[in-house]
Amino acid sequence: MKLSIPHIAAWIAVILSLATCASLPYNQRGEKRPAAFYLAGDSTTAVQSSGGGAGGDWAKVIDAVKNSISAYTPYVTIQFGHNDQKASANISIEEYSANLKELALEAKATGARPILVTPLSRRNYNSSGLIIEDLAPQRNATIQVARSNGIDFIDLNAASTKYLNSIGKAKAVTYNLHLMCITLL
């Protein structure tokens, strides 16, 4: 497989205390283990992304899962598409799908619960004033991978598209990280 690992530019760990959530698993001492969320993805996941590199960031996610597993219930969210869809990346939808599956299954094998996330919409409007759904193939593929492998998913692409259509272009650009950046928040 051709790994999209170089595109795993960003990962951030967020520890959330969900002590009141009754459905969380218990540790060996019978105590609830709070959730630990690890976010893997491109720079739409976290803007402090290093912008590429040798792929060490996914290894950090896996290490973080391993290190947290005795005390936490680890979840790994996985969101790609923005970089992978660029022609220069030369990654087909089939390769994109295979990559997502491999990352999710590796997270699962390490003991985490993977959650695939469809890519955040760009804030790019067409002349009808509606979002140009240029990540539709990646959204579709992400959902297909999730469904066919029994992996949970969050349809962030649909949710963000719906939201951006409702607020319109003028308000949408107020989310720009900097002038002209219609992708990052």
Ligand SMILES: *[C@@H]1O[C@H](CO)[C@@H](O)[C@H](O)[C@H]1NC(C)=O
């Ligand atoms: C694009 O990827 C395909 C399949 O991996 C490969 O055969 C081809 O040489 C690549 N093209 C470029 C320009 O790198």
Ligand SMILES: *[C@@H]1O[C@H](CO)[C@@H](O)[C@H](O)[C@H]1NC(C)=O
């Ligand atoms: C704008 O995008 C919407 C949603 O994809 C589409 O239904 C509509 O036809 C598009 N309008 C133009 C002018 O392309």
Ligand SMILES: *[C@@H]1O[C@H](CO)[C@@H](O)[C@H](O)[C@H]1NC(C)=O
């Ligand atoms: C969604 O993915 C499936 C399976 O890969 C494919 O058959 C279908 O044409 C895709 N639909 C769209 C709208 O991309």
